[in-house]
Amino acid sequence: MPKPQKQHILAIDQGTTSSRALIFDAQLNVVGQGQHEFPQHFPQSGWVEHDPEDIWQSTLKSCEDALDSAGLQASDILSIGITNQRETTVVWDRESGEPIYRAIVWQDRRTADFCQQLKNKNLETQIQEKTGLLLDPYFSGTKIRWILENVEGAREQAKQGKLCFGTIDTFLLWRLTHGESFATDASNASRTLLMNLETCDWDNELLDIFDIPKNCLPKICNTADNFGVTHSKLLGAEIPIYSMVGDQQGALMGQACLQPGEAKSTYGTGCFALVNSGDKPLVSKNRLLSTVAWRIQGETTYAIEGSIFMAGAIMQWLRDKLGILQKASDSEQLAQNVPWQQSEILVPAFTGLGAPYWDPHARAAILGMTRDTGKEQIAAAGLRSVALQTQDLMRAMTEDGQTIETLKVDGGMTENQWFLQAVADITGKTVKRAANVEISIRGAAFLAGFQAGLFNDLQDIYGLVEHDQDLGPHMSTEERERQYQRWLEAVAKVR
Numbered sequence: 001m002p003k004p005q006k007q008h009i010l011a012i013d014q015g016t017t018s019s020r021a022l023i024f025d026a027q028l029n030v031v032g033q034g035q036h037e038f039p040q041h042f043p044q045s046g047w048v049e050h051d052p053e054d055i056w057q058s059t060l061k062s063c064e065d066a067l068d069s070a071g072l073q074a075s076d077i078l079s080i081g082i083t084n085q086r087e088t089t090v091v092w093d094r095e096s097g098e099p100i101y102r103a104i105v106w107q108d109r110r111t112a113d114f115c116q117q118l119k120n121k122n123l124e125t126q127i128q129e130k131t132g133l134l135l136d137p138y139f140s141g142t143k144i145r146w147i148l149e150n151v152e153g154a155r156e157q158a159k160q161g162k163l164c165f166g167t168i169d170t171f172l173l174w175r176l177t178h179g180e181s182f183a184t185d186a187s188n189a190s191r192t193l194l195m196n197l198e199t200c201d202w203d204n205e206l207l208d209i210f211d212i213p214k215n216c217l218p219k220i221c222n223t224a225d226n227f228g229v230t231h232s233k234l235l236g237a238e239i240p241i242y243s244m245v246g247d248q249q250g251a252l253m254g255q256a257c258l259q260p261g262e263a264k265s266t267y268g269t270g271c272f273a274l275v276n277s278g279d280k281p282l283v284s285k286n287r288l289l290s291t292v293a294w295r296i297q298g299e300t301t302y303a304i305e306g307s308i309f310m311a312g313a314i315m316q317w318l319r320d321k322l323g324i325l326q327k328a329s330d331s332e333q334l335a336q337n338v339p340w341q342q343s344e345i346l347v348p349a350f351t352g353l354g355a356p357y358w359d360p361h362a363r364a365a366i367l368g369m370t371r372d373t374g375k376e377q378i379a380a381a382g383l384r385s386v387a388l389q390t391q392d393l394m395r396a397m398t399e400d401g402q403t404i405e406t407l408k409v410d411g412g413m414t415e416n417q418w419f420l421q422a423v424a425d426i427t428g429k430t431v432k433r434a435a436n437v438e439i440s441i442r443g444a445a446f447l448a449g450f451q452a453g454l455f456n457d458l459q460d461i462y463g464l465v466e467h468d469q470d471l472g473p474h475m476s477t478e479e480r481e482r483q484y485q486r487w488l489e490a491v492a493k494v495r
Contacts, residue, residue: 004453006078010066010239011445013438014059014084014168015247016105021062022438023070023077024445026454028464030438032070034062041102046109049102052090055168056175063235074237080176080230081243081448083250083440084168086191089143091154091216092171094164097179101151103168104143111142112360123209129283130206132190132197132290132302134358140167141193141210148212161215167191169244170218173227176241181228183219186295187249195220197281197290200300223249223294224451243447247440248272249293252303254443255408255434256465258458263397263404265390265423266439267413269316270354271308273393275402276301286396287356294447296458304400306355306393310348312413314382317350324375331379332416338380340425340475340483343368345490346381348389353491356396362495386413387422388487394427408467410434417469425475426483433469 008031013020017040023032038054067074087106092099104110115135118124124135133139144165148155157163166174170184189195189202194210194217196203202217221227227241245253248266252274255264263275274293281302282290293303310317315328325331345367352360366381390407397404407429413419414433424431436442446464449455473480 004078006076007454008070008072008077009079009081009445009448009454010063010077011081011441011448012059012063012083012172013247013441013444014055014082014172016085016107019055019058019062020441021059021066022441022445023066023072024442026449028442028445032066032068032072034065034069036061044110048105048108050088050105052092052099052103052171055103056172059172060234067235074235074239077239078454079240079242079448079452081245081444082169082172082241083245083247083444084172084188086167086188086246086248087138087140087143088168089140089147089165090168090171091144091147091163091165092174094162097174100154100163101147104146106138108143109137111137111146114142114145118209127193127206127209130196130203131193132281132283133193134287134289136358139191139193141206141212144212145210158213158216161213163216164218165212165216166218173241173244176230176234177228178231181241183221183227185221185223185225185244186292186300187223187246188244189220190292191246197292197302200292200295222296222298224296224447226451240452242451243444245294245444245447248274248305249291249303250440250443251410252276252293252443253446253461254439254441254465255410256461257408258461261403261405262408263406264408264410267311267386267409267411269311269313271311271386271390272305273390274303274305275397275404277304277402278302282400284396284400286399287358288393288396288400289355304397304402306396308386308389308393309351309354311386312411313350314346314348314385315413318379318382322378324379328412329415331383332418334376335380335383335418338376340479342377342380343370344373344377344381345486346378346385347490347494348382348385349494353495356392357491357495359495365490365494367490367493383416383419384422384426386419387426388484390423391426391484394429404429406430406432408432408434410437410439420469420471421474424471424473426480428473428477428480431469431471432467435466435468
């Protein structure tokens with residue numbers, strides 16, 4: 001198949017605090033970029049919202065800026081790929097395209113009581129078997145139901161087919177195509193609590209449990225697919241949209257984790273670790289999530305996912321609340337000479353504990369302090385707590401039958417060499433750091449290029465990903481086990 005004449009891909013990364021667009025060439029080098037932040041709204045304790053118009057305008061402006069900075073026109077672009085904050089939920093009017101309520105963000109906790117009601121009815125096992133997910137306000141299904149229950153007239157409009165629901169990928173697709181395309185991909189749909197993981201279709205029993213009319217849900221497509229074309233008035237020409245993928249699944253592709261057992265861990269505010277688990281959905285016995293990694297040409301690849309709430313956020317706390325750091329990167333210098341034998345352990349349960357504990361009531365603690373405890377020891381304990389939480393996830397994944405030898409890492413914390421060595425030591429894995437920070441968006445760009453014929457095979461991603469650090473563990477197996485047992489004892493004390 002001849003290569004297409006156009007060689008540039010426009011990729012959109014619509015995130016929690018900003019929208020970003022990058023232009024990539026055929027080697028996935030960045031040749032243009034744009035980025036715009038938008039406001040966060042916190043109407044009540046535990047509520048987090050975005051204005052969908054802010055998301056749309058910041059995305060559109062970022063695309064225009066990326067084209068300008070690359071010196072390209074829309075007519076020069078081969079295709080568009082989209083990656084996005086995953087569980088954030090928008091409901092809009094099918095005719096006008098106007099949202100009927102602000103977007104409810106993935107961090108929002110307002111539906112916790114409803115989740116508990118479903119657990120009390122012993123529905124969590126059935127829901128996990130169908131979706132791979134646990135009952136938590138994190139996911140989209142309970143958010144949609146809340147909007148239908150709490151916006152006047154919404155439920156009646158939904159029953160009449162007058163409303164559309166979408167995660168952010170679907171909302172952007174609708175706007176980019178002027179309402180011509182109403183679709184999502186299987187990776188995003190798998191985060192809603194409404195999709196059957198085996199069939200990759202909306203599940204009628206789940207729709208009944210959450211009381212959501214099927215006619216307001218988008219079509220579920222492949223992750224690389226023909227999603228439609230942008231309206232020519234938006235960027236100046238029609239551009240085909242060829243990929244949509246959730247941000248963490250985009251990072252799994254961007255890190256070239258194509259084979260079962262290949263794993264990546266992204267260290268941002270929190271930490272998301274995913275391992276490719278192959279072509280069969282696997283329900284975790286260790287309270288991890290099972291999710292669609294991607295669906296290509298009708299073939300589904302699955303992943304097991306574990307999330308940690310506090311990673312880089314610990315460094316923000318040390319900087320902003322304790323004043324131990326002036327900037328997050330200072331932690332490396334402070335921790336440099338603190339041995340693993342330090343008595344201090346920090347359990348960073350500031351907002352509860354994530355996987356595999358899922359304990360919202362746990363609270364943070366520093367244990368083992370002495371008169372010698374100072375900022376060096378606390379900084380080291382903070383960094384090591386992220387490595388120890390990573391080992392929680394690696395152990396749970398191993399117990400779920402996954403064989404992980406190498407952990408590919410990315411995100412802001414990976415600039416800290418001392419931290420990376422701690423991860424290698426406590427997990428016993430080889431740690432490989434991505435040379436490029438744009439991992440999720442590179443995954444989306446690659447998939448859009450693949451669908452357009454710029455790349456012949458998914459295996460081509462291996463030649464386009466570079467790792468600039470390769471660290472092995474220095475710690476003995478006995479010492480690793482001793483340190484991890486200390487951690488488990490500390491966690492037990494805060495639960």
